[in-house]
Amino acid sequence: MSQSDSPNPPSAGTEIKPAGEHTSDQDNPAVVSRRWLLLKAGIALNGLVGVALAVPIFRYLLGPVRRDSYYNSWVSLGAADNFPIGETRLVSYRNPFTRSWDGQTDDIACYVRREGSAQFRVFAINCAHLGCPVRWFPQSQLFMCPCHGGVYYADGSRASGPPERGLFTYTYKIVGGELQIDAGQMPTLSNTAKLVQIATPGKDGDSSCRG
Amino acid sequence: MSRLKRIYDWFELRLQLEGPVGEVVLHKVPRDTASWWYVFGSAAFTLLMLQIVTGILLALVYVPSGAQAWNSLNILNHQIPLGWYLRALHGWGSDFMVAVVFIHMAQVFLFGAYKYPRELTWTVGVFLLLATLGMAFTGQVLRFDQDAYWGLGIGVFIMSRVPWIGGGLVHLLLGGPVIAGATLSRFFTLHVFVIPGTLLLLALVHVWMVIKLGINEWPMPGRLVRRSTYIADYNKLAHEDGIPFVPGAFWKDLIFSGAVVAAVAVCAAVFGPYGPGGQPDPSIIQTVPKPDFPFLWIYAVLSYLPPSMETPFILVAPILMIAGLLAVPFVAGEGEKSWHRRPVAILALASVAVAWAVFTNLATFTPWSPHMNAWSGDTLPVRYLEEATPLVRQGAVIFQAKQCRNCHSVGGHGGQRGPALDDVATRMTVDQLRFKVVSGGGNMPAYGKNLSPPEIEALVSFLETLHPKGQSPAIDAAQQAVENAAASPPGSQGGTP
Numbered sequence A: 001m002s003q004s005d006s007p008n009p010p011s012a013g014t015e016i017k018p019a020g021e022h023t024s025d026q027d028n029p030a031v032v033s034r035r036w037l038l039l040k041a042g043i044a045l046n047g048l049v050g051v052a053l054a055v056p057i058f059r060y061l062l063g064p065v066r067r068d069s070y071y072n073s074w075v076s077l078g079a080a081d082n083f084p085i086g087e088t089r090l091v092s093y094r095n096p097f098t099r100s101w102d103g104q105t106d107d108i109a110c111y112v113r114r115e116g117s118a119q120f121r122v123f124a125i126n127c128a129h130l131g132c133p134v135r136w137f138p139q140s141q142l143f144m145c146p147c148h149g150g151v152y153y154a155d156g157s158r159a160s161g162p163p164e165r166g167l168f169t170y171t172y173k174i175v176g177g178e179l180q181i182d183a184g185q186m187p188t189l190s191n192t193a194k195l196v197q198i199a200t201p202g203k204d205g206d207s208s209c210r211g
Numbered sequence B: 001m002s003r004l005k006r007i008y009d010w011f012e013l014r015l016q017l018e019g020p021v022g023e024v025v026l027h028k029v030p031r032d033t034a035s036w037w038y039v040f041g042s043a044a045f046t047l048l049m050l051q052i053v054t055g056i057l058l059a060l061v062y063v064p065s066g067a068q069a070w071n072s073l074n075i076l077n078h079q080i081p082l083g084w085y086l087r088a089l090h091g092w093g094s095d096f097m098v099a100v101v102f103i104h105m106a107q108v109f110l111f112g113a114y115k116y117p118r119e120l121t122w123t124v125g126v127f128l129l130l131a132t133l134g135m136a137f138t139g140q141v142l143r144f145d146q147d148a149y150w151g152l153g154i155g156v157f158i159m160s161r162v163p164w165i166g167g168g169l170v171h172l173l174l175g176g177p178v179i180a181g182a183t184l185s186r187f188f189t190l191h192v193f194v195i196p197g198t199l200l201l202l203a204l205v206h207v208w209m210v211i212k213l214g215i216n217e218w219p220m221p222g223r224l225v226r227r228s229t230y231i232a233d234y235n236k237l238a239h240e241d242g243i244p245f246v247p248g249a250f251w252k253d254l255i256f257s258g259a260v261v262a263a264v265a266v267c268a269a270v271f272g273p274y275g276p277g278g279q280p281d282p283s284i285i286q287t288v289p290k291p292d293f294p295f296l297w298i299y300a301v302l303s304y305l306p307p308s309m310e311t312p313f314i315l316v317a318p319i320l321m322i323a324g325l326l327a328v329p330f331v332a333g334e335g336e337k338s339w340h341r342r343p344v345a346i347l348a349l350a351s352v353a354v355a356w357a358v359f360t361n362l363a364t365f366t367p368w369s370p371h372m373n374a375w376s377g378d379t380l381p382v383r384y385l386e387e388a389t390p391l392v393r394q395g396a397v398i399f400q401a402k403q404c405r406n407c408h409s410v411g412g413h414g415g416q417r418g419p420a421l422d423d424v425a426t427r428m429t430v431d432q433l434r435f436k437v438v439s440g441g442g443n444m445p446a447y448g449k450n451l452s453p454p455e456i457e458a459l460v461s462f463l464e465t466l467h468p469k470g471q472s473p474a475i476d477a478a479q480q481a482v483e484n485a486a487a488s489p490p491g492s493q494g495g496t497p
């Protein structure tokens, strides 16, 4: 901008121009010259290296995507006799898949309802709508969700509100008097029951959950 | 020549910035654009700088570890001198930035500034908006408290609804099978490296285009944008009736940006930092998760959708919204810029603004959520029980104990999920009340299995007393007639054939 009036030669506006004007036939892209060929070779080499690197990088990025069986395992919820028949209890377990820096986030809660001497229902804590923690009210025998007002009956079936289905349930077994559940993942519609239509009330809480 | 000038020249010879900077500073802009309406973009950029600086300062202390993040935030709040203030600055800066970006977008839309040749500027702007919202969401996750944990859970549940690849997406989002340390690490990476890097790059491209294409002229009714003539028209306007960008227009940018940063500083000092809330321990379930301010409207929308519409809506609506925004300059790239002659645009903007405000407002008091403690925390006003019979009193006890109040308010207290019951007896007869209690319907669970017949009887007798003084409860006219007929011998009333 400023045309310096100063007598000093090194002032603004003095540009040291690269020798850009000295073009020759060899710089004409239309001519297959040695320098253009080498440039293309350079691009090709970088492309090749890039693709070769992309494979391990993508493999690394997709590392957490695993089959359910990789994450899940049987977890003990303690002696089956700790759970009185006809009652629903809140318990928590340590998620089987942990890292040492997980802190408390691996302490997962669930509800255990004992319906008979060997009949249980173990419900995920997550509302089947969008996963908020449902709360059990023994007085009215209802689960209520604090987020959007989903309500479930004692057997986990949908009572009202936005959830499309009943609570997720864990598969369980009793080994040596201990109640064990197949746990390891956050139960969601993609790893448990897929999408289900709302069935008749009282019948839609039974799909097994491998979460 | 002064020593200062010599130093300046020494640097200028090496940097050679005078030319390009001078070009930017002195480029002519149409006189009318030196307006207070044109200050939001620069304010958003200033806030981005503030966020970068405060973010780096917070990263000096913050520990992005599932086990320690929450602790480090509390140490920032309580032990590091002025740590709370830096957190507050970053938090308020974020709210201001989201707000200013939205206002900027609305203004650009209103002034038709997205039209030819500024379509790409708008497109980049849409991605800047998305990146800004992405920063707000990932920032909420880094707070790593209960809200962050369950907010992530909602994200997971939304992801899981994607057909086919939902499960894989969930694992990718979480970095594992559950919300844990790996999840926080990847949100840290997004919040600190990926999104801000993209944001900064796009912001520079955006500003580059604003400088190269010139600031949008003030819209005049009747001055139409045509591809063939616009650039020549604009150049004429800028040169014949233009002023250099600095200082004519830029002083307003400077003052507004300064005022906005000052507002952030004052809000931070007065209101302090946000959270962290309860610790991220998912076995503590006594929590009512809520998203941060920019996402409250989504929270509201999700609770009003009918269940069957939800999955399609969640998966398709965001795509449609983004596609809609991106399409704006390509659908209406020419023509009228003035809001005086764009009723559809005004109507669209007004509807979006009103809908947003309504949903956000609703989400601040969440009428759709049961009040989880109302049954034990909110007492029944004494006046409702002054003349109560033992049966009615028993009903009132059941009404409290069975969590009815979590959804139904009485005397102004209790949940708002269901209707308030202060005058329910005037709306429903005894039989209707009993039927509703037993079989539910709508958003009401059926209590038939959960209450014994005597309990239902007591509850209904209590509900029957809920009517204003001097207004009698609803009656079943047909039943009344039958009862009257039975009570009085036939013929005594006359007129019966």
Ligand code: FES
Pocket: A127, A128, A129, A130, A131, A132, A145, A146, A147, A148, A149, A150, A161, A162, A163
């Ligand atoms: S998360 Fe439970 S109702 Fe929405």
